[in-house]
Amino acid sequence: xxxxxxxDQDGMAVLLDIHDILMTWNASxxxxxxxxxxxxxSSLHFDLVWGGLISPNNNLSISAAAGVDAEQVTGTLLTYxxxxxxxxxxxxxDNMVPVHLSEGLIALNSQAFxxxxxxxxTLPTVLYPLKLNGSCVGILGISTQKPQQQxxxxxxLLQLTAxxxxxxxxxxxxxxxxxxxxxxxxxxxxxxxxxxxxxxITDTDGTIxxxxxxxxxxxxxxxxxxxxxxxxxxxxxxxxxEFYTALWNTVRQQNQWEGEIWNKRKSGEVYPEWxxxxxxxxxxxxxxNYIGIFIDISKQKAAERHLAYLAYHDQLTELPNRxxxxxxxxxxxxxxxxxxxxxxxxxxxxxxxxxINDTFGHATGDQLLQQVALKLASCLREEDTLARMGGDEFTxxxxxxxxxxxxxxxxxxxxxxxxxxxxxxxxxxxxxxxxGISFFPDDGNDASELMKRADTAMYSAKNDGRRRLxxxxxxxxxxxxxxxxxxxxxxxxxxxxxxxVFYQPQIDLTSGRIVGVEALLRWQRPGIGLIPPNQFIPLAxxxxxxLPIGEWVLREACKQHKLWKNxxxxxxxxxxxxxxxxxKQANLSTTVTNILKETGMNPKFLDLELTESVAMQDVYTSxxxxxxxxxxxxxxxxxDFGTGYSSLSYLKQFPIDRLKIDQSFVADIASDPxxxxxVLAIIAMSHSLGLDVIAEGVExxxxxxxxxxxxxxxxxxxLFGRPMPADEFSKFLYQWPGLKALxxxxxxx
Numbered sequence: 001x002x003x004x005x006x007x008d009q010d011g012m013a014v015l016l017d018i019h020d021i022l023m024t025w026n027a028s029x030x031x032x033x034x035x036x037x038x039x040x041x042s043s044l045h046f047d048l049v050w051g052g053l054i055s056p057n058n059n060l061s062i063s064a065a066a067g068v069d070a071e072q073v074t075g076t077l078l079t080y081x082x083x084x085x086x087x088x089x090x091x092x093x094d095n096m097v098p099v100h101l102s103e104g105l106i107a108l109n110s111q112a113f114x115x116x117x118x119x120x121x122t123l124p125t126v127l128y129p130l131k132l133n134g135s136c137v138g139i140l141g142i143s144t145q146k147p148q149q150q151x152x153x154x155x156x157l158l159q160l161t162a163x164x165x166x167x168x169x170x171x172x173x174x175x176x177x178x179x180x181x182x183x184x185x186x187x188x189x190x191x192x193x194x195x196x197x198x199x200x201i202t203d204t205d206g207t208i209x210x211x212x213x214x215x216x217x218x219x220x221x222x223x224x225x226x227x228x229x230x231x232x233x234x235x236x237x238x239x240x241x242e243f244y245t246a247l248w249n250t251v252r253q254q255n256q257w258e259g260e261i262w263n264k265r266k267s268g269e270v271y272p273e274w275x276x277x278x279x280x281x282x283x284x285x286x287x288x289n290y291i292g293i294f295i296d297i298s299k300q301k302a303a304e305r306h307l308a309y310l311a312y313h314d315q316l317t318e319l320p321n322r323x324x325x326x327x328x329x330x331x332x333x334x335x336x337x338x339x340x341x342x343x344x345x346x347x348x349x350x351x352x353x354x355x356i357n358d359t360f361g362h363a364t365g366d367q368l369l370q371q372v373a374l375k376l377a378s379c380l381r382e383e384d385t386l387a388r389m390g391g392d393e394f395t396x397x398x399x400x401x402x403x404x405x406x407x408x409x410x411x412x413x414x415x416x417x418x419x420x421x422x423x424x425x426x427x428x429x430x431x432x433x434x435x436g437i438s439f440f441p442d443d444g445n446d447a448s449e450l451m452k453r454a455d456t457a458m459y460s461a462k463n464d465g466r467r468r469l470x471x472x473x474x475x476x477x478x479x480x481x482x483x484x485x486x487x488x489x490x491x492x493x494x495x496x497x498x499x500x501v502f503y504q505p506q507i508d509l510t511s512g513r514i515v516g517v518e519a520l521l522r523w524q525r526p527g528i529g530l531i532p533p534n535q536f537i538p539l540a541x542x543x544x545x546x547l548p549i550g551e552w553v554l555r556e557a558c559k560q561h562k563l564w565k566n567x568x569x570x571x572x573x574x575x576x577x578x579x580x581x582x583x584k585q586a587n588l589s590t591t592v593t594n595i596l597k598e599t600g601m602n603p604k605f606l607d608l609e610l611t612e613s614v615a616m617q618d619v620y621t622s623x624x625x626x627x628x629x630x631x632x633x634x635x636x637x638x639x640d641f642g643t644g645y646s647s648l649s650y651l652k653q654f655p656i657d658r659l660k661i662d663q664s665f666v667a668d669i670a671s672d673p674x675x676x677x678x679v680l681a682i683i684a685m686s687h688s689l690g691l692d693v694i695a696e697g698v699e700x701x702x703x704x705x706x707x708x709x710x711x712x713x714x715x716x717x718x719l720f721g722r723p724m725p726a727d728e729f730s731k732f733l734y735q736w737p738g739l740k741a742l743x744x745x746x747x748x749x
Contacts (some may be wrong), residue, residue: 011157014084016274018161019197020258022168023278023293029169031051033138034064036165039144041066044154047123048073051130052135053169060139067143069120073105076112092127093136098159101125105143106335122581128158137166160196168197198273200291206230209289210596218273218296219267231292236270238262247277251290255279260297271298284482314388316366317373325387325395329447332385332397336440343440344407346396347454348376348414351466352431352541352580353392359584359621360427367424372431375422379413382501395454395690404439404471411435412467427618432467434458443472463538490536490545493523494552500524501556502723505732506575506694506716514736516573516607516694518716519557520723521549541581550582551591557700558599558606565601570733575607575637580614584621589628596632603633607657611640615654623653630655637694652689659686663697670702683712 023034037049048067052060060078065071080090088107094101104122106114113121123143132171141164191442198215202208211226219226219234223509226233235244239262242714258276265271268432273294280289312324320328329345336343350372357365369392376394377386390553401407414433421428435460444450453472468478493499499521506516540546557576564570568622582588596603608629615638626636636655640662661682668675679695686693695707698717707715721732 010043011154012297014039015160016295017043018164019276019293022164023256023276023291030063032168033165034066035062036140036161036270037066040158040161044157046142046144046323046689048120048141050074050141050143051139051165052078053130053138054093054136062141069116072112072116076110076695078108078110089139092129092139094134096129096131098129099127101127111717126158127164130162130169132166132169137169137531164195164197170566181450193584198292198294198296200226200231200292202231202292203354204287204289206232206290215294218265219263220295225266236262236264238270251277251279255281255287261280263294271296272301273297307382317370317388318395319373319377320385320387322387322389325385325389325397325689326447326451328385328387329397329450331444332399333440333447333450336399341399342401342442343450344396344398344401344404345438345440345450345454346398346407346411347436347438347451347458348394348396348433349435349458349462349606350392351434353431354428354544355581355584356431358581359618360424364424364427364429368429368431371422371424372418375417375420376414379410379417384646395451406470407437407439408469410439414705415467415469427620428616430613430617434462435469436461437469438472462542463535465534466538486536487539488542489525490523490539490543494545494548496526498524499549499552500725501553501560502725503560503729504716504723505721505729505736506573506714507720508714509712512570512737514733515714516575517695517729518575518723519553521553521562522723537579541579544581546579546581547585550577550579551595553577554592555599558595558601561601561605562601564730568730568733571605573604573607573635574601575606575609577639578608578610578614580611580617583614583625588625589632592629592634596634604635607635607637609637609639609660612638613640626655639696656691658692658694658713660716661693661695661712666695666697666703666707666717667699669706670700676706679707679712680710683710687711 018039021032021039033051037051040046041049042109046067048065048070050062050065050067050073052062052064054060058080060080062073062076062078065073078089079091080087088099101643102124105116106121106126107125111316111430120143123145125141125143128140129136130140130144136735140158142158195212198212198218200208200211200215208226208229208231210445211221211223215226216222221233228421247257247259256276256278258274260272261275262270262272263275274297275292275294277290277292277530279287280291281380282288305664312327313319314321329343332343335341353368355364356368373386373388373394376396380386380396383397383400387395389395396410398407399409401410414435418431418433420432423429426531436454436456438444438450438457440450443453453476456476457470457472460476461468464470489723500523502520502522503517506513506518507513508515521533521537522535523533525531537546540549554576557574561572561574564572578588585591592606592608596606615626629636635657637660638654639657639660641659659682661679665675665678665682669679683693692713694714694716695703695712697714698704698707698715698719702718703717704719724732
């Protein structure tokens with residue numbers, strides 16, 4: 001049996017409106033049927049809706065119609081005697097099942113339909129029986145061009161409408177007919193037992209006289225338990241006495257009330273229902289009974305709650321979404337204004353998350369976001385609001401803190417928590433975050449300003465190197481605009497030949513010779529001058545421009561190496577940095593090989609440098625990529641060593657040639673025992689693995705003496721030479737002591 005609970009929200013609304021029409025007890029049968037046709041036509045947009053009741057002499061008179069040619073259809077008399085066999089109308093009436101007439105109204109064999117326009121009389125039609133007490137009392141006809149495309153819930157709605165219309169028309173006959181009196185209530189109870197809606201009938205004192213099977217099923221009481229009781233039996237504690245007083249005042253004044261009410265089942269369970277109470281009057285206009293018709297809307301309410309939840313929560317992480325976050329922030333601002341308290345807004349953006357999606361796929365990225373959401377939540381209090389704004393952006397509202405240090409501690413907990421790798425589908429993935437923080441009322445007086453300034457501070461943190469937090473400062477105001485302008489200029493810089501490659505020497509500590517050079521990118525922006533890489537490289541990475549720029553740097557470095565080889569017979573090792581985005585490209589080895597062939601550079605002199613954190617982000621993928629590059633004949637160096645999270649068991653599997661000690665450790669080796677110990681450990685480990693080691697950022701004689709004393713292989717830094725353009729570097733080479741001895745010496749990697 002079809003249930004109203006299969007209807008969607010629109011279908012439920014239509015059914016409730018039809019209930020209102022059918023329960024108009026002081027109206028005629030024909031007017032009720034006409035209103036039903038009008039409602040179905042306007043709500044479901046059928047071409048023609050019509051209906052009629054069966055007369056005692058086995059004729060069906062179409063007494064109501066809505067839609068095209070409705071006035072010509074109304075009044076048509078249909079017969080279903082045996083002489084018209086096979087008769088589709090009789091099939092519907094006898095079997096009480098819907099009957100489809102694909103050929104249209106003409107299948108009903110009425111001469112009246114011959115006068116209709118062809119497009120109307122050939123409209124495909126479905127006949128629905130109006131049922132009453134086990135028999136058919138009438139027909140509801142739906143004529144429309146595409147019945148086969150009716151949605152399932154529309155078909156259920158039409159069958160329910162036909163069934164309830166039959167019941168209601170029968171009730172009208174029972175209660176309004178001159179021949180019926182109070183004794184007919186028992187017959188009415190038997191009739192309405194087939195209804196899917198719960199129905200009970202009371203006398204004027206509110207004593208229940210009859211209840212149908214659906215009422216028993218919904219409330220949990222059987223008929224014997226209900227008859228003689230007052231509907232107060234169903235009362236829950238969800239409404240006060242004023243609610244019931246207003247309800248009955250409406251019934252007495254308007255003869256009807258309908259609305260949502262919370263009642264209680266026999267089991268004690270409280271549930272929501274849609275209830276309609278109508279007063280039934282006799283011929284003298286006096287109320288003789290009340291009838292209550294109700295639908296259990298528990299599932300509908302649950303669906304509404306679920307839809308409301310989806311509307312305000314992120315489906316992936318189940319965190320509050322952008323809309324709910326803004327609502328809560330607005331509320332927090334109002335509360336803070338009243339109580340004169342502070343609010344902190346944290347804008348959190350994951351670093352380089354786009355490339356996790358690009359490398360491992362969106363399914364892996366989604367799982368990582370779910371784990372990140374849980375990790376962020378674990379760093380916060382229950383009263384704090386954490387939301388996902390979309391993509392890899394999260395936001396936090398902090399209230400009830402003592403000072404800015406408390407907020408900074410919360411933000412640093414987040415940064416530290418993200419240092420632990422996330423295990424996703426056997427991949428150990430590392431992800432960091434940049435956090436911008438704004439305060440109410442210092443940085444903004446409303447939610448919009450607070451969000452804008454936290455976002456600005458976040459971009460400032462990202463531009464400063466990522467994995468850090470920045471508090472908003474007024475000096476950042478123009479940052480977003482500057483960022484947009486810089487991105488626009490950056491996109492055309494490559495086409496306009498605004499990039500330059502600088503070169504910095506690398507010195508062998510045993511011989512004192514220049515054995516290598518690192519290629520470093522600079523941007524010579526017209527009208528502004530030389531822009532350092534930390535001001536535009538992060539932006540290039542965010543926008544994806546780092547890929548064509550990185551390929552350009554590699555090609556320029558290889559061309560320069562070939563030029564030095566041809567003109568001065570120099571075979572220096574050429575170090576070129578690979579960004580994380582380049583390293584994750586599936587065709588990296590092919591790109592490198594093609595550039596080497598294009599420029600004519602010997603692969604053994606090319607040293608590709610990647611940072612420790614990039615190499616360890618996905619060990620197994622990194623291992624495959626590095627082996628493929630080594631097969632191309634190039635050298636591999638791990639840059640910024642000591643700042644990542646390398647595992648020796650993995651590191652020894654990598655086909656690498658050298659480690660580069662990060663300059664942050666070298667800077668303090670002469671004064672900080674911890675930095676000195678780290679450098680010594682890296683040198684010892686490198687030699688035990690058969691790797692060379694090069695120290696970056698050497699600027700003092702004390703640093704040089706320490707490194708030479710402890711057998712560091714090579715050094716690089718301002719003490720020996722700053723990064724310089726190719727022409728200047730060529731001159732620098734000839735000024736370096738021992739150059740003549742080096743000129744004809746081939747460097748063997």
